[in-house]
Amino acid sequence: MNNTSDLDLPVLTQQRQEMQLAQRLNRVAEPQTIRMAKLGRELKAKGINIIDLSLGEPDFRTPDHICDAAVKAMEEGYFKYTPVMGMPELREAICQKLKRDNGLEYTPEEIIVSTGAKQSLANVILSIVDPGDEVIIPTPYWVTYSALVELAEGKVTYIPCGIEDDFKLTADRLEKEISDKTRMFIFSSPCNPTGSVYSHEELVALAEVFKRYPNVVIVSDEIYEYINYNGKHESIAQFPELKDRTVVINGMSKGFAMTGWRLGYLAGPKAIVQACEKLQGQFTSGANSITQRASIAALTSDLGPTFKMTEAFRERRDFVIDALRNMPGVKINNPEGAFYAFPNISSFFGKTDGNTTIIDDEALSMYLLHNAHVSTVNGGAFGNPDCIRISFATSMDKLKEAMQRISDALAKLQ
Numbered sequence: 001m002n003n004t005s006d007l008d009l010p011v012l013t014q015q016r017q018e019m020q021l022a023q024r025l026n027r028v029a030e031p032q033t034i035r036m037a038k039l040g041r042e043l044k045a046k047g048i049n050i051i052d053l054s055l056g057e058p059d060f061r062t063p064d065h066i067c068d069a070a071v072k073a074m075e076e077g078y079f080k081y082t083p084v085m086g087m088p089e090l091r092e093a094i095c096q097k098l099k100r101d102n103g104l105e106y107t108p109e110e111i112i113v114s115t116g117a118k119q120s121l122a123n124v125i126l127s128i129v130d131p132g133d134e135v136i137i138p139t140p141y142w143v144t145y146s147a148l149v150e151l152a153e154g155k156v157t158y159i160p161c162g163i164e165d166d167f168k169l170t171a172d173r174l175e176k177e178i179s180d181k182t183r184m185f186i187f188s189s190p191c192n193p194t195g196s197v198y199s200h201e202e203l204v205a206l207a208e209v210f211k212r213y214p215n216v217v218i219v220s221d222e223i224y225e226y227i228n229y230n231g232k233h234e235s236i237a238q239f240p241e242l243k244d245r246t247v248v249i250n251g252m253s254k255g256f257a258m259t260g261w262r263l264g265y266l267a268g269p270k271a272i273v274q275a276c277e278k279l280q281g282q283f284t285s286g287a288n289s290i291t292q293r294a295s296i297a298a299l300t301s302d303l304g305p306t307f308k309m310t311e312a313f314r315e316r317r318d319f320v321i322d323a324l325r326n327m328p329g330v331k332i333n334n335p336e337g338a339f340y341a342f343p344n345i346s347s348f349f350g351k352t353d354g355n356t357t358i359i360d361d362e363a364l365s366m367y368l369l370h371n372a373h374v375s376t377v378n379g380g381a382f383g384n385p386d387c388i389r390i391s392f393a394t395s396m397d398k399l400k401e402a403m404q405r406i407s408d409a410l411a412k413l414q
Helices: 006-017 023-027 032-045 064-075 088-102 117-128 143-151 171-177 200-210 270-283 289-300 304-325 361-372 396-411
Strands: 111-114 134-139 155-160 182-188 217-221 246-251 264-267 388-391
Touching (some): 023 143, 032 361, 064 289, 088 111, 088 264, 088 289, 117 182, 117 264, 117 270, 134 171, 143 182, 155 171, 304 396, 361 388, 361 396
Parallel strands (some): 134 182
Antiparallel strands (some): 111 264, 246 264
């Protein structure tokens, strides 16, 4: 029987309205990539033909042999909880992949499998960073890096890298910012959002600086490794002097078109892996069993389908960059990896089409969404408010239409 009288209801409503949430939520914002995708879906629901270039999600099917491995795993009864660190067979397959593709020697005890590369990043950041610790992040950067550091109550030092440097950090810039107080350095190559790829020579120069700061843990996000248009992928973990304090983040989503399968992994020093295991054991425990079996097949089978997808991305990259270069007022570099263009659109700030005045990068992204019906992400979300991010992980037909719409909309700004 409900003993709550009608007189009590306003009091209960007021209590719900005054619910106090944890202060840590104030340090975390909704990712702008997810926000723009959400706004695009809302407009689509109203019948508007939105072309979504906001999310970094390959439009390809997961290759058949990987799907077949998942079906086989279900038929063979892989339905139980998995070890927190991941199935031994998968961790061994990851070791083989790192040796085959990167020349890196790891043991299964130096590998932990997680529910996506994002969880791998969260694991290592929360395992290393204490309140007040300094973490260096070169910008532009993936939105989640800083959010996780702030969640750990660390202090982020940003090093801006402009289009004139291909959005890459130089050794000289690193030398000016790094100090004995620095606890961690986080970067990606190929980079999200710029597509920039660090060469062997560039990594050698950075490594020389890191050698003088032995307390810095280096987190190298290599999730876009296979989407590389410039030859062999280079990992900063290749340098013996740095390997024992470098954490390599990777996963299945981008190179194998397995975004919804949710599997990432981390390779690093055993002490860090054990710390991540301790954290993950309380959060999610082991990753999905069927996905792990499918990932074994992906990592140990022919990479032909992956390279075929990369060639398609290269064709799209060439088209999008050429189209952007032909738009007056747009400044663009040539990304050597990933599937993003990161054009500088600051020349449009202060311009108007008569109804909308572009005051900043976010205003331009919203203008393109509502006027060109193309969803992009403002560059400020990635640490560079002079740019926007455009994903070309969609069909060529959609890209052709999207580039024409963007060109027409920008031409109206005077």
